[in-house]
Amino acid sequence: MTSIAGRNILYGAALTTAAQLSKIGGGFLLLKLIAVYLGPGGMGQIGNFMSVVTILSLLAGGGVVNGVIKYVAALRANKKELLIFVSSVKIYSFVFSFVIVVIGCVFSEKIAFYIFDDSSKYWLIIVLALAQMGFGFTNLVTGVANGLMDTRSYALIQVVGNVSVLPIAWVLVSNFLFVGAALSVVLFYLSYALPAYYFYKKSVFFKRSLRFSLLRTNTVRLSVYTLMACVGAISVPLVEIIVRGQLINSSGLDVAGLWQGSIKLSSAYMGFFTVFLAVYFMPLIVKQEGNKELSSTVVRFVIVVMAVFFVGALVLYLFRAMLIPLLLSRDFSDLGDLIQYQLIGDFFRVSAYVVGFVVIAKSSLKIYLFSEVVQGVLFMTLCSIFLGQGMALKGVFIAHIIMNMVYFFVSMIGFFIYLNCYSGGKKCS
Numbered sequence: 001m002t003s004i005a006g007r008n009i010l011y012g013a014a015l016t017t018a019a020q021l022s023k024i025g026g027g028f029l030l031l032k033l034i035a036v037y038l039g040p041g042g043m044g045q046i047g048n049f050m051s052v053v054t055i056l057s058l059l060a061g062g063g064v065v066n067g068v069i070k071y072v073a074a075l076r077a078n079k080k081e082l083l084i085f086v087s088s089v090k091i092y093s094f095v096f097s098f099v100i101v102v103i104g105c106v107f108s109e110k111i112a113f114y115i116f117d118d119s120s121k122y123w124l125i126i127v128l129a130l131a132q133m134g135f136g137f138t139n140l141v142t143g144v145a146n147g148l149m150d151t152r153s154y155a156l157i158q159v160v161g162n163v164s165v166l167p168i169a170w171v172l173v174s175n176f177l178f179v180g181a182a183l184s185v186v187l188f189y190l191s192y193a194l195p196a197y198y199f200y201k202k203s204v205f206f207k208r209s210l211r212f213s214l215l216r217t218n219t220v221r222l223s224v225y226t227l228m229a230c231v232g233a234i235s236v237p238l239v240e241i242i243v244r245g246q247l248i249n250s251s252g253l254d255v256a257g258l259w260q261g262s263i264k265l266s267s268a269y270m271g272f273f274t275v276f277l278a279v280y281f282m283p284l285i286v287k288q289e290g291n292k293e294l295s296s297t298v299v300r301f302v303i304v305v306m307a308v309f310f311v312g313a314l315v316l317y318l319f320r321a322m323l324i325p326l327l328l329s330r331d332f333s334d335l336g337d338l339i340q341y342q343l344i345g346d347f348f349r350v351s352a353y354v355v356g357f358v359v360i361a362k363s364s365l366k367i368y369l370f371s372e373v374v375q376g377v378l379f380m381t382l383c384s385i386f387l388g389q390g391m392a393l394k395g396v397f398i399a400h401i402i403m404n405m406v407y408f409f410v411s412m413i414g415f416f417i418y419l420n421c422y423s424g425g426k427k428c429s
Contacts, residue, residue, distance in 0.1 A: 015151045019158035020272045026162035027268040028327050030188055031261070033173045034181045035328040040257030042178060047244055047260040048115045049182050051237035053128060054267075056100070057189045061093035061136025063229020064222045065143040071221065072147025083204070087211040088218035089140055096226070097136040104129025124182050131186050134193035141196040144205070153199045161192035228368050235376040243383045243396060251392045259393055261332045262342045269312065273305060273350045277357045291419045294358070298415065302354045309350050313343040341397030348401075348408040355411040367414065371407070379403040 035043060068089055075082040104111070108122040108129070115125075138157070145154040165188050172180035172187075200206055240263065247256045281301055316323055320336040328335070356371075379399055386395025 015155035019155035020275055022159045022162040023275075024268045024272060026166060026188070027264070027271070029166055030169050030184060031264045031268070032328060033170060033184070035261060035332060037173050037177055038181060039329070039331050040254040040261070042181070042257070043260045044244070044248065044253040044255075044257035046178065046181055046185075047256065047263075048241050049124070050185055050260070050264070051240050052111075052115060053185050053189065055237045056128060056132040057135050058232065059100070059229055060097060060132040061139045062096035062222060062226045063139075063232075064089065064092065064225045065139045066228075067222050067225030068140065068143030069147045071218075072144050073149075076148055079204075083208060084211050084214050085218055086144060086205050087208065088215050089143075089222065091210060091212075091215060092219055092222050093136050093140050097133045100132055101129045104132075121179075124179070127183070128186050131190045134190045137200075138189075138192040138196045141200050142192075144203075145199070157192050157195045157199060160195040164194075165191035231369050231372045235372050239376045239380055242380060246383060246387050247393065247396060250387050250390075255393050258332060258335050258338075259396060261328050262335055262339065262397075265327060266342055266346055270346060270350060273309065273353060277301070277305075277353055281354065281357055295416075295419055298354055298358060302351055305354055306347070306351050309347055313347060317343060338394060338397050341394070341401055345397070345400035345404040348404040352404070352408040352411040355415045358415065371411070371414075375403060375407055378406065 034046065038046065071085055072082065075085055105126055108125040109119040111125045112122040113119040142154050142157060145151075145157075165184075168187060169180075169184035172184045174180070176183070244256050244259070247259060281297075317340055320339050321333075324332055324336050324339065356368075382399035382402055383396050386399055389395065391398070
């Protein structure tokens with residue numbers, strides 16, 4: 001039995017790794033297409049739209065994917081309660097997505113003017129608003145799959161989506177340049193919806209009539225994760241939009257494009273760790289109550305994450321002269337002189353992610369909101385100071401290091417304070 005369990009764990013790990021490699025690879029190839037055809041200037045120009053798509057990919061369906069993973073993992077032994085909960089999520093996600101569609105369509109011109117400085121591109125906002133309903137559906141299906149530890153379905157959704165989108169993206173970007181790149185970014189997230197529907201249709205949740213019992217209770221549970229997602233999804237891209245504007249004003253569009261390239265590189269490899277922690281770490285700690293068990297699990301994962309990231313970052317840094325032109329284009333070669341700052345900041349950030357997932361798993365809303373707001377304010381303040389001193393892009397990278405170092409050390413201190421608060425039957429909120 002032990003050998004069978006071990007094989008299942010290895011099989012699940014292999015599937016998840018394949019899924020993330022396909023996503024990272026797909027993201028890099030899409031990024032390279034945009035970099036080659038649009039260059040740093042075009043990358044800087046499309047940066048704000050990328051940030052908005054990122055916001056909606058996280059908020060779609062209410063941004064409750066982590067909550068779905070948590071409660072499905074907790075309820076999977078009770079089929080009746082599980083069906084009721086998933087029914088509540090369907091209702092909640094649809095209503096939230098529909099509200100975003102209405103807002104996107106009504107205010108499309110104003111949003112387009114703010115993002116593109118061109119209100120005539122309002123139709124791209126409408127396309128995005130409609131597409132986010134597909135984002136929300138995918139988040140629901142993958143959240144349930146991860147909560148049930150169904151790594152096969154999750155992996156296949158990711159792989160099929162990532163493989164299928166690239167030929168279409170190449171046609172769009174090569175023929176329609178900026179507009180094609182914008183549509184490709186939307187399509188990259190929408191491509192998962194079709195394989196997600198295939199697995200949804202085969203599941204026990206398909207054609208189940210909606211059940212409104214416990215809807216109010218589950219709505220309250222899910223709203224906590226929506227608030228977390230809103231702050232997390234909006235704060236980082238919004239801060240990026242503000243800093244990008246400052247960088248364009250002080251150093252020009254090409255420099256902002258270099259920063260955008262580094263952000264997309266970072267989000268690609270950081271996404272691997274985020275999903276790894278969501279799929280394996282969070283379900284593991286959902287039911288852990290004892291301080292000793294929880295602290296040992298967290299410390300173990302922090303060490304593993306640090307070690308894996310350090311090795312990957314070292315490879316990227318040592319071979320940066322070859323890898324940056326390969327992953328982006330030769331126009332981004334200047335990024336090689338600054339990439340070490342991005343990697344140092346990301347090292348501390350990914351290490352702090354482990355503690356962040358404890359906060360999410362335990363629904364510690366106040367801690368999560370406080371940490372997200374403080375990070376955003378600190379980063380913007382540091383960027384403003386360094387850009388004002390004429391440090392240009394290097395100043396933004398140094399601000400990134402300082403902010404993430406502070407975030408990591410405060411997170412670790414806060415975690416041990418949380419353990420003390422959590423002992424004795426009390427629960428931090």
